Amino acid sequence: MSKQAIGIFDSGIGGLTVAHAIKKELPEEQILYFGDTAHLPYGDKSADAIRYYSIRISKFLLEHDCKMIVIACHSASSVAYQILKDFFDNRVEFVNVVDPLVRAVASLAPRKVGIIATRATIESDIYALEIRKANPQIECKSLATPLLVPMIEEGFSTGKISNDIIDHYLGQETLTDIEALLLACTHYPLIRNNIVSYYQHNVEVLDSTKIIAMEVKSRLATAKLLSKKQEKEDQFFVSNYTKSFADTTSLFYGHKVSLKQENLW
Numbered sequence: 001m002s003k004q005a006i007g008i009f010d011s012g013i014g015g016l017t018v019a020h021a022i023k024k025e026l027p028e029e030q031i032l033y034f035g036d037t038a039h040l041p042y043g044d045k046s047a048d049a050i051r052y053y054s055i056r057i058s059k060f061l062l063e064h065d066c067k068m069i070v071i072a073c074h075s076a077s078s079v080a081y082q083i084l085k086d087f088f089d090n091r092v093e094f095v096n097v098v099d100p101l102v103r104a105v106a107s108l109a110p111r112k113v114g115i116i117a118t119r120a121t122i123e124s125d126i127y128a129l130e131i132r133k134a135n136p137q138i139e140c141k142s143l144a145t146p147l148l149v150p151m152i153e154e155g156f157s158t159g160k161i162s163n164d165i166i167d168h169y170l171g172q173e174t175l176t177d178i179e180a181l182l183l184a185c186t187h188y189p190l191i192r193n194n195i196v197s198y199y200q201h202n203v204e205v206l207d208s209t210k211i212i213a214m215e216v217k218s219r220l221a222t223a224k225l226l227s228k229k230q231e232k233e234d235q236f237f238v239s240n241y242t243k244s245f246a247d248t249t250s251l252f253y254g255h256k257v258s259l260k261q262e263n264l265w
Helices: 016-025 048-061 074-088 098-108 119-124 128-132 149-153 162-169 188-198 207-224 242-253
Strands: 006-010 031-035 068-071 095-097 112-117 141-144 180-183 204-206 237-238 259-261
Touching: 006 016, 006 048, 016 031, 016 098, 016 207, 048 068, 048 074, 068 074, 068 128, 068 149, 068 207, 074 095, 074 119, 074 128, 095 098, 095 207, 098 128, 098 149, 098 204, 098 207, 112 119, 112 128, 119 128, 119 141, 128 141, 141 188, 162 188, 162 204, 162 207, 180 188, 188 204, 242 259
Parallel strands: 006 031, 006 068, 031 237, 068 095, 112 141, 112 180, 180 204, 237 259
Antiparallel strands: none
């Protein structure tokens, strides 16, 4: 099983930031990525719809013999993680992006932490609930930031437009006096530097990429499933192919990748 691929899925191509971090940390592993571009963004979908999409995509990844499935989507991690574990009954190990980030925040132990994410993630309240469980002394302040994902996907991760939108959100009263900010969306690492600059390096900014990559490495090592040599090429699937998605992969993955369309629906 160590030679089998790591499956990674997201509502679109934003999860390529997680895939890139995993590949950088584990270069001998084969990556099999699925972006559900037919249904993006998950942030404005119902919980039941997200669960349905997540089950179908996970079945696809299992059909390709993935040894682990990483839910590289905060919305899906928030509402579908438990049902995926129950539905597939330990046939594969799932890694979500919520739990490792919660542990990182609890370890940092800020007095007050801000959480920015899509509407679905914020409405689930999963981060605030889990952080309070891990450390009841941490005060959590959550803010939905729905414009950030389309902004980033349209290529506005730098410049006046992006800075104006970022300033608008981070200037909200909800986030006043935070000591740490949790970027609870796989797109947001691309604007991390903008956010750090906004706070003039006075707020600890946490994102999922490096933390999730280390979590995957640790769990594969514990299960003795680390690959010693990659034998098959990485594969990148989307449920709806467009040239704009293909062109944008370099933004999220560091270099352009070849996308294949796989219509699961």
